[in-house]
Amino acid sequence: MTKNVIITGTSRGIGFELVHLFANQGHNVLALSRNAQPANNLHFENITSLSFDLCNLEDYKKVETFVSKEWNQVDILINNAGTLLNKPFAESTFEDFEQVYKTNVFGVSELTRVVLPYMKSDSHVVTISSMGGIQGSVKFPGLAAYSSSKGAVITLTELLAEEYKESGPQFNVLALGAVQTEMLKQAFPDFQAPTTALEMAEYIFDFSLNGNKYYNGKLLQVSNSTP
Numbered sequence: 001m002t003k004n005v006i007i008t009g010t011s012r013g014i015g016f017e018l019v020h021l022f023a024n025q026g027h028n029v030l031a032l033s034r035n036a037q038p039a040n041n042l043h044f045e046n047i048t049s050l051s052f053d054l055c056n057l058e059d060y061k062k063v064e065t066f067v068s069k070e071w072n073q074v075d076i077l078i079n080n081a082g083t084l085l086n087k088p089f090a091e092s093t094f095e096d097f098e099q100v101y102k103t104n105v106f107g108v109s110e111l112t113r114v115v116l117p118y119m120k121s122d123s124h125v126v127t128i129s130s131m132g133g134i135q136g137s138v139k140f141p142g143l144a145a146y147s148s149s150k151g152a153v154i155t156l157t158e159l160l161a162e163e164y165k166e167s168g169p170q171f172n173v174l175a176l177g178a179v180q181t182e183m184l185k186q187a188f189p190d191f192q193a194p195t196t197a198l199e200m201a202e203y204i205f206d207f208s209l210n211g212n213k214y215y216n217g218k219l220l221q222v223s224n225s226t227p
Contacts, residue, residue: 003027003209004071006063006115008054008107009081011035013181014128017201018078023047030066033081054081054107055099060114067118074118076208079108079127079153084183086142097145104149109156121168124212125160126204127153129175131223137175140188150175154219161217170212176200177223194224 005022009015010031019031023044032052050066052059067074083103085096108127119125131137133150140147157173164171178184178193179200203222211220 003075004030004067004073005076005078005208006030006032006067006074006111007078007080008032008052008111010049013183013197014179014201014204015078015080017198018080018205019047020044021201021205028071030063030071032063054111055102057110060110063111064114067115072118073120073123074115075120075123077112077115077119077123077125078204078208079111079125080204081107082128082130082146082150082183084143084186085145086186087145088142089144092145100145101149101152104146105152105156108153112160116164116169119169122212123169124208125157125169125171126208126211127157127171127173128204129153129173129219131175131177131221134175134219134221137221157219158217165216170216172207172211172215172217173219174204174207175219175221175223177221177225 005027007015007018007029010019011033019029022029023046029047031047031049034051034053050062081103083100085100087096112125130147130150132139132143132147133154154173157171161171179195179197180193181197184191184193
């Protein structure tokens, strides 16, 4: 059955791979990223790319207009976009933290709020977090803003699942371990991750379609390294 799927952060890495996994299986995809070009280059009739900045409130109206006119319902929302700051805490500014939280926390909550009226009882909201946001996992210096923001969306997911448990949809959050992406390269230039963006995207693809039959309000640690 064809699903309507919204994915953020689709210009590269996991988000880019997810768009094409869904499109190749015949699903309709709304691909949202600040740079709409990469997904636009591939001429799939079932992919719509919108230039979208999670920090720009006007851009949310574009999403709402598209969904209400073209789809009328959303089956899956994948909050994949994230921004990373690697900077010693003592050098971090108020603005640094604000920028990271605007994308990684406020952006997730606002897009979810905008899309929720179009979701059904068995729709699925999947938010991508990080092992850095998990209590007791290894913490890396320099990622105070990033990792704490990833902890925030875990709690947000639990709260939303509770608030919507009678009506649906289902909300789950995946805390990813190291995946070989440009963002990882930016944080740790010399680190080689054991998992590729496509491998992780394949897992998220399957989980988005089926995971809400078994999970709601749950955090799953998707990491093949031990904290």
